[in-house]
Amino acid sequence: MSVRLYYDDPALLAFDGIVTACEPDPDGRGHRVALDRSAFYPTSGGQPHDLGHLRVDGHVLPVSDVVADERDEVWHVVAEPIEVGRQVVGEIDRGRRHDFRQQHTGQHILSAAFDYLLEARTESVHLGLEACTLDLHREVSAEECRRAEDYANFVVFGNRRVSIRFADADTLVDEPRLRKQTGRTGMVRLIDIEDHDLSACGGTHVHSTGEVGMIVVRATERFRGGTRVTFLCGRRALESYRDLRDAVDASARALSVAATDVPDAIAKLRDDLKQEQRRARELADRLVTLEAASLEARVDPAGVLVAHLPDADAQGVRQAASQLVSTPGRLVALLGGPSPHALVIARSADREADAGALVRQVCAAHGGKGGGRPDLAQAGGVVVTVDQLRSFLG
Template sequence: MKELFYYEDAMIKEFTAEIVKTGSEETRNFIVLNNTAFYPTGGGQPHDTGWINDLEIIDVEKVDDEIRHYTVGNLSNISGEIKGKLNWGRRFDHMQQHAGQHILTAAFVELFDFATVSFHLGTELVTIDLNVSEISDDQLAAAEKRANEIILENRPIETKWVTKDELAQYNLRKVVKVDEDIRLVIIPDYDYNGCGGTHPTSTGQVGLLKILATEKMKQQIRVHFVCGNRVLQQLAMRKNVLSDVARQLSAPEEDASEALRKFVKTAKSTEKSLAEAQDALLEFEAQALAKEKIAAAMFENRSIQSLQKLARFITQQNEDAIALLVANNEDKLQFVAARGSQQTQSMKEISAAVLPLMNGKGGGNDALVQGGGEKIISAQALLDAMKKAIQ
């Protein structure tokens, strides 16, 4: 393992090697080389991509003792010596994020003795899970500040192969789980950690680290962050969002937060007023329907919530009434049946009678039921069936 190109020189972009064998798995072909600079998926770090000669490499995996380079290309014309070329943008991004994870993890240990229990390098964000159930904004800010201090100091990032017996010489951040081919990634006087991933040669190449969010995961805290060029990408995305919000609010960007707060307050007030107006209209509508003992009506494009509220208004105004309401909506029929307090018939009898007619589903209790189903009968036929169930 020590002689693999990606371990000998993490900054290598191109290389030559000999083909050992080729093969296929389902829809993908693979190439095995006598050495490679392509990093296979492992240790939380995704695989490299790139090219072997003119074949695009889309995946790299370690299978038993082989590193397989997967391609959808035809392997019939490839043999002997090849030239490999990495997708360097992807590879360097992974190195920045992975090194940033080491630095941030060490900062949490140094400042608060918070250990990292897992790490994931995604396509947009990086996450670490800390073995704590709570974390404050001040602690997050302090860890971010310390991590960026280490980056700015441009400390060397060293790698070293050691034996199990030699591990006692190093102040390791966590226990090494392998007994051979032990590789340490070292930031002198700061972090000592067993790791098989690729990293830049100095902390300065990480560029910058920014914590973006946290979330609680059972008894752990997940920290979302980005490093290097991803910071610029996230900044650009957030700048575009902020500019769009500010433009829609007709406010300067620096005042967008306060403008949005006022807008939401106004919207909630408007929404409340609208709801009150809608209730007033439903009550007015209920007055006419409540004059009948069987208050039956059909509507076009009414929500089930609106039908329920109207049915309650009807039965409140006439305690001896039964409300039968049907809505003919775009893709389905819906209904509500409700009884006043002086009625004893169970409304479940109505839903039991009409749901099979429409392949429907519903629910409720003896006083009020609702349901909906396919438009295989007309709204009028549904309402007639509800009336018949009462009689």
């Protein structure tokens, strides 16, 4: 079984080892290689695997995945096979390892802060390439969350020691500092954050809390009766701060206000817009009323009117048609806007005609979709001229 070098030294980024097994990768990604010892972290405990490469006599093979099987063997997935017994040099991707050491240790610190201050237990953890989350067993308020965040950063600023030790699981049953009982048996690896947290964990961590850098809670949401907390540590917190700063600064420039005044400025803009929209609607209604009045003169002696209102939308033509058929004896067909048009056909209460049937006939011949009642019907997307429309009205 491969000796896991990161257990004792998570800062180790280069090592040598001997190939103990090599076989085709079961997922068809080339081959997988086991070594007598390895510093590569395999995907486990909610933390993704390391990347890097294996070097064989100057030949470099990138490692695309690292997995632990059910027997606890660590497999390195590479494109080409390597002979059993060959010596290899392994090199770990420094940036990715450092990032996950920061996120992982930050998670211990933050989980312990929630636990210690608020008795909110961490049920599960996900350390992703984009986002890291921890799920608390109960709901926490924004104020509680802020307190835990403050306390976690207090622990960071104190630059406390993070040490690794091993203990027999049986001796841990009565260990009061252990945050969560481990279900494991035999030897257990413990991560001890000075005066803050003791957890059983096989992951990669930093040596002192200052290395984690800032811990920030980016979002919280209700999740399975508790709270899912999205957090960022170290380099990720810095990058997130920059993204947010750039977005807020750009918004502030666009609004010509100070960055801290952006929310108020947006609220004011929204109110102004609502008021302007209301005013625009009122003006449009008034225009339609005037246009409908001007159409009165074009109603023929049989009470029929067909017309196009180029500036009216569906609501406008409907309103104009309703106004025109308030006079008895009328049958009115109006087109609105540019082609394809909005269409409304309406009749006065005393007139024999089925507006719904007429609209369906027009649509069947000239496209568009619509329908309605015998006294008023409408359609959209109709491609028809005023003269063509008139022919439907007899």
